[in-house]
Amino acid sequence: MRYEAPSSVEDAVATLAGAPGAHVLAGGTDLLVRLRSEMIEPDLIVDIKRIKGMREIAPEAGGWRIGAAVSGAEIGEHEGLRADWPGVVEAAGLIGSTQVQGRATLAGNLCNASPAADSVPAMVAAGAVARIVGPEGTRDLAVIDVPKGPGKTALARGEFIASILLPAKAPRSGDAYLRFIPRTEMDIAVVGCGVSLSLDEEGRVTAARVALGAVGPKVILVDAAAEAIMGRALDEAALSDLAAACSKAATPIDDKRGTVAFRRHVAGVLARRAAVIAGARAKGEQA
Amino acid sequence: MALDDSKKPRVFKVVGTRPDRPDGIDKVTGRARFGADMVAPGMLTGRILRSPHAHARIKRIDTSKAEALAGVKAVVTRADFGTVPDHVAVIMENCMAGEKALYDGHAIAAVAAISPAVARQALRLIEVDYEVLPHVTDVDEAMKPDAPVLHEGRQEETVPPGMSQNVIARAEFGHGDIEAGLAKADRVLERTYRTAATHQGYIEPHACLATMGADGQGDLWVCTQGHYMVRNTCAAILGLEQGQLRVTASEIGGGFGGKTTVFLEPVALMLARKSGRPVKMVMSRSEVLRATGPTASTSIDVKIGMTKEGRITAGFAELRYQGGAWPGSPVNMGAMSGFAPYDLENVKTVGWDVVTNRPKAAAYRAPGAPMAAFAIESAIDELARGFGLDPLAVRLMNAADKGTKSSYGPTYPAIGLKATLEAAKAHPHWTAPLGKHQGRGVACGFWFNFGGDTCVSLNITPDGTVTVSEGNPDIGGSRASMTMMAAEELGIPYDQVRTVIADTGSLGQNEVTHGSRVTFAVGLATIEAARSAKREMCRRAAKIWGIDEEAVDWEDGAARPAGPNAGKFPPMTIKEIAAVASKTGGPIAGHHEVTAQGAGVSFATHMADVEVDPETGATKILRYTVFQDAGKAVHPSYVEGQFQGGAAQGIGWALNEEYIYGEDGILQNAGFLDYRIPVASDLPMIDTVILEIPNPGHPYGVRGVGETSIVPPLAAVANAVSAAAGVRMVQLPMSPPRVLAAIQAGG
Amino acid sequence: MSRIHVTTKINGDATEFLCEAEATLLDVLRDELGLTGTKEGCGTGDCGACSVTVDGRLVCSCLMLGAEAEGCEITTIEGMAAGDQLHPLQKKFIEMAALQCGICTPGILVAAKSLLERNPDPSEEEVRYWLAGNLCRCTGYDKIIRAVLDTAADMRRAS
Known part of the structure; x- marks a missing residue:
């Protein structure tokens, strides 16, 4: 195996183009586990952390562009991100331990394409867009469209994610992410739910995006859940409809982390709880 | 000198206090050496090939390609061990499968190579021809008459006929008449409970470093709860004399019972013997969970x-x-x-x-x-x-x-x-x-x-400080406890005593660190060893004073005349007695060997x-x-x-x-x-x-x-x-x- | 397979090493540099025994390649005491019996030091969540958490 740490996107793209079996290294918290367990044996590792901009969080069009190598800890320490997208920040902060936070990235969490990735439902709810670079140039792709199934992404050979854009936050909007794990830390999500919504002056929902993780082969954007609360105040009836829509939309499997019945039920529970938090944030309350 | 525990309620001076543990600084600075922390010149890396099947007959193992790989210095399979004594036969089978692989992760073969990468590659070159057999992992399923059978002929006579061969033994305990008792109850509750298998989950994976000479002498550094057990077991498996194998216990990163047997150790010794080089083996976490010893x-x-x-x-x-x-x-x-x-x-x-x-x-x-x-x-x-x-x-x-x-x-x-x-x-x-x-x-x-076999040697150094040698790995602060009990018994400060875990060459047989036995049994032996040293020091004082040794008592770290009739001499401290030991009969030590009872x-x-x-x-x-x-x-x-x-x-x-x-x-x-x-x-x-x-x-x-x-x-x-x-x-x-x-x- | 030359600063000392591309920082520390105070409990980032700081950031050294350390400043447990002067956390862990077997102790100390540098007055909950990636199987965490909180209080008083 070889290791390269190019200093420009162009170099990185060229290096990747010359090595079909290469893997991109950003935070490495998934890649090194796979290397160690001999699940992968790449000829080349391309470390993108030394490329300019990869470790930066920059304002853009009212939102934030987050470089592919920005760690969870750096996201958690960023005042602007915390103010605008607390749900995404919390989701990123749930990936692994403090130690993992020192390295893990949003882009890596997305490219790992695990259905249970914590940051992905939050990013999908937020309407995040990935900027992809590759031999054919640069393209933008909505985060929801990046994962294609467990371990599979829409990235073509030689492409990698350079950054992720969280859009401008609309007025009276808030987001939240909750996940269920058996312990209080260190587990993979059994169910995850990201909610982003906007309210009118009367507290009625004017826009909503609800995304579920770990209950299907990839993250699920539940339109029916958003529709269930559109135009309504987040009262008990609306929240129950939201929960029911999420439970219905979930298509989970039984595995070592949870059962179908459990995941379906908890998808609704988390959606309701996350919506309450997002709603409070939209109203400018601390939550 | 008279020693009588029952004379008066004991007032403790050291026991019951909370001094710093003697290995504290080593453990907070990273200096303490655990199983995987040891190296030897020319050391090879040992790795194990493990069964991917829960139950399979091993029809053939071909190691020739692995042996031919550059950098591979030894390959070992069950055949290398030959026939082993009955009392270690199951342990042998668990360390290296014979006719059948009996669980996912069961060891099949092992290699020693010049680097982890070469060892890894060599494992892939070992060809194993398995005949996969039906398996059973649940206890109730395994008891069913038609369950896949692991072993024929191991069932004991206590088991009624007609049950699955997987049911090995039945045992019964108790007294009285259950039916009569139940008849007196206002309510009889019947329930079935189930528990899953759990693992001790010690954070330190098993590790050892083995050296084995052509002369039959071996050395083993290992994280274990009982290096004497490791010595005896490995000697039996490898056909060595126990006295020729010296085992040193590393610091141990947790055990909870899981390190009271051997897994890697006989294999590492066999690889060392075959390669003529020191071989280090360290399990991965996955190996620990798949192939060590969880509970039922x-x-x-x-x-x-x-x-x-x-x-x-x-x-x-x-x-x-x-x-x-x-x-x-x-x-x-x-x-x-x-x-x-x-x-x-x-x-x-x-x-x-x-x-x-x-x-x-x-x-x-x-x-x-x-x-x-x-x-x-x-x-x-x-x-x-x-x-x-x-x-x-x-x-x-x-x-x-x-x-x-x-x-x-x-x-x-x-x-x-x-x-x-x-x-x-x-x-x-x-x-x-x-x-x-x-x-x-x-x-x-x-x-x-439990109690069990225990040896302690307590030595008085020429400057009157004390070293205690014991044979049980310190898994959670027991050196502090031994030091405290020695200090208590000798009437000297805690910091005047240092306790070490001796290798198998230094003491007689010691039971494993298990059964909550160490503070009890090793403590008991430490106290008795201290008493034996005190008796000797009283004798030396008696000799110096020219009085009868029965007329000397030990108190607060010094020999004293037992009473006014014994004579008027100032107390002789442990340091004063130690300083002249060479002139009063030679070095002073106490020791105690016991099969401890009364836990x-x-x-x-x-x-x-x-x-x-x-x-x-x-x-x-x-x-x-x-x-x-x-x-x-x-x-x-x-x-x-x-x-x-x-x-x-x-x-x-x-x-x-x-x-x-x-x-x-x-x-x-x-x-x-x-x-x-x-x-x-x-x-x-x-x-x-x-x-x-x-x-x-x-x-x-x-x-x-x-x-x-x-x-x-x-x-x-x-x-x-x-x-x-x-x-x-x-x-x-x-x-x-x-x-x-x-x-x-x-x- | 050529080895990669890496220049770093480890525990304040300029350090160069050669490593294979696939070697983790943990492999390098333990096997190349003899810094065996950093432990391997899992190799998958789930136990925290291999915790070190890289450019001031707490990481699992098993989840980082040695090659990535080029130009970085690394601190391990061996760099925690100043000569024979133990760090207050080290002293407190001994004094309060916050270790039993000691295998997780280096990682926990490195992690706790990193916490107190960021947050000199953490709550019990903050300490527990910060250390959630450091498994300890012996202590039930009680004495560890108390030792960290107690050290934090001592350090606040001293400063």
């Missing part, structure tokens, strides 16, 4: 009769434990211990030892007892609550005491169970208010404790508060208190640490830990990600109350404390969860999906 999974039927006043009229339990691929599950200890806290006229337990296609169970802290306690303490709790009785009062009413004939036979001397129950009842925790969805559970636990049984009561989220089934531990008899707490901080650690492991067992096997018989969660031991944010502070009911079998009254603390928590947490969720939980772990399903089914 169980299925237990309980039938208990109780009067409406809370008196237990009869207790019966039938326990089925699978202990992995060979006989030896800890079912008998479960069957003996489950009812041990109670004074029962009619009690009977039946234990079934069952084999399955899982790794061979090793000891895990109070082996076999936590599962039995879970079942029996859950049933007692359900009966008590059903009658509207206070579960602590019911336990007190039935509690065993001095003179009680125990459920497993012996009659108890002074024991501490009632003291723990009284302390629990009086503790503010018991009456603290609970909120919505919260519940409180209590449970009792018992453990036998003194141990009891605990645990109390847990939990909150259950009715929408997700998640359990949060809110508060936890341990009440346990320590006999005499030598270093109270480390006694508390044992209480807390056992409770935490028990909480993990109760809530989340389990071996999960797929339909294919492959372990699904061979890592710390999905084998979920408690993390810091899962637990509250764990309060402790140390009771001290002296053990008559130890000079200072010490009882072992290490194991009892894991016995009650499974049931204490289950009783609390059942109270909080409003539904009785009878299966562990009480994972959120299981609790939620129970709530939904019950509600």
Whole structure:
């Protein structure tokens, strides 16, 4: 195996183009586990952390562009991100331990394409867009469209994610992410739910995006859940409809982390709880 | 010199204080050397090829390609070991499969190579031709007459005819007449309980470094709970004389019973012998979980009769434990211990030892007892609550005491169970208010404790300081305890004594660090060794003073004339005696070799508060208190640490830990990600109350404390969860999906 | 397979090493540099025994390649004491018996030091969550958490 740490996107793209079996290294918290367990044996590792901009969080069009190598800890320490997208920040902060936070990235969490990735439902709810670079140039792709199934992404050979854009936050909007794990830390999500919504002056929902993780082969954007609360105040009836829509939309499997019945039920529970938090944030309350 | 413990109540000067542990600085600076931290010149890396099948006949192993790979210095299979003595035959089979692979992860072959990368590559070049066989991993399934059979001809005569060959043995304990007792009850509760297999979960993977010369002399550096056991076992397997193999125990990064046998060690020695080079082997975490020794999974039927006043009229339990691929599950200890806290006229337990296609169970802290306690303490709790009785009062009413004939036979001397129950009842925790969805559970636990072969040498250096050599790896601060007991007995300050763990060449046979035996048995031997040194120092003083040695006493670190008639001499301190030792008869030392008896049984009561989220089934531990008899707490901080650690492991067992096997018989969660031991944010502070009911079998009254603390928590947490969720939980772990399903089914 | 030359600063000392591309920082520390105070408990980032700081950031050294350390400042448990002067956390861990077997202790100390540098007055909950990635199987965490909180209080008083 070889290791390269190019200093420009162009170099990185060229290096990747010359090595079909290469893997991109950003935070490495998934890649090194796979290397160690001999699940992968790449000829080349391309470390993108030394490329300019990869470790930066920059304002853009009212939102934030987050470089592919920005760690969870750096996201958690960023005042602007915390103010605008607390749900995404919390989701990123749930990936692994403090130690993992020192390295893990949003882009890596997305490219790992695990259905249970914590940051992905939050990013999908937020309407995040990935900027992809590759031999054919640069393209933008909505985060929801990046994962294609467990371990599979829409990235073509030689492409990698350079950054992720969280859009401008609309007025009276808030987001939240909750996940269920058996312990209080260190587990993979059994169910995850990201909610982003906007309210009118009367507290009625004017826009909503609800995304579920770990209950299907990839993250699920539940339109029916958003529709269930559109135009309504987040009262008990609306929240129950939201929960029911999420439970219905979930298509989970039984595995070592949870059962179908459990995941379906908890998808609704988390959606309701996350919506309450997002709603409070939209109203400018601390939550 | 006269020594008499019974003269007056002992006032301790060192014992009972909390000095810094002697290995403290090494352990907080990273200097302490654990199993994987040792290197040797020319060292090779050893690796093991493991079975990908739960059950398979090994038709052929071809190692020729691996042997031909550049950098490979030795390849070993079962054939290299030849025939081994009967008493180590199963251990041999577990270390390296012979005719069959019996579980996912079973060792098939091993290589030693110049680097980890070459070793890894060599493993891939070993060709194994398997005939995959049907497998069974569940205890109840394995007992069915048509279950796939692991071994023919191992079944004992205790098993009735017609049962599966997987059922190895049946054992029965108890006294009285169960049917007559049940007839007197106002209610008879019958329930079946199940527990999953759990792993000790020590953070340090197994590791060793072996050297083996052509002259038959070997050296082994190893993390183990018992290097004498490692020596004896490896010598038998490799056909060495025990005296030719020197084993040195590294610092040990946790064991909890899991390091009381060998896995890598004979293989490393064989690779070293074959290659002529030192060989280091270190397991990965996945290997630790797949192929070391977790504890049994169980299925237990309980039938208990109780009067409406809370008196237990009869207790019966039938326990089925699978202990992995060979006989030896800890079912008998479960069957003996489950009812041990109670004074029962009619009690009977039946234990079934069952084999399955899982790794061979090793000891895990109070082996076999936590599962039995879970079942029996859950049933007692359900009966008590059903009658509207206070579960602590019911336990007190039935509690065993001095003179009680125990459920497993012996009659108890002074024991501490009632003291723990009284302390629990009086503790503010018991009456603290609970909120919505919260519940409180209590449970009792018992453990036998052991003694065993023990040697200690205590040397007085020329400057009068003291070194203690003992043969039991220090797994949680025992060097501090030995140092304290030596200082106490000699009447000198703690910092004048240093305790080391000697290698197998330096002392006689020492039993493994298990059975909560070290502070008791090694402590006893340390005290006796100190007494022997004191006697010698009194003799030297007598010689110097020209008086009779009977006329010299030892007090506060000095020899003194025993009374006014003995003569008028100023005391001679240990330093003064040591300084002239060469002129009074030579170097001074004390030693003691013993098969320690009288370990003194141990009891605990645990109390847990939990909150259950009715929408997700998640359990949060809110508060936890341990009440346990320590006999005499030598270093109270480390006694508390044992209480807390056992409770935490028990909480993990109760809530989340389990071996999960797929339909294919492959372990699904061979890592710390999905084998979920408690993390810091899962637990509250764990309060402790140390009771001290002296053990008559130890000079200072010490009882072992290490194991009892894991016995009650499974049931204490289950009783609390059942109270909080409003539904009785009878299966562990009480994972959120299981609790939620129970709530939904019950509600 | 050529080895990669890496220049770093480890515990304040300029350090160069050669490593294979696939070697983790943990492999390098333990096997190349003899810094065996950093432990391997899992190799998958789930136990925290291999915790070190890289440019001031707490990481699992098993989840980082040695090659990535080029130009970085690394601190391990061996760099925690100043000569024979133990760090207050080290002293407190001994004094309060916050270790039993000691295998997780280096990682926990490195992690706790990193916490106190960021947050000199953490709550019990903050300590517990910060250390959630550091598994300890012996202590039930009680004495560890108390030792960290107690050290934090001492250090606040001293400053």
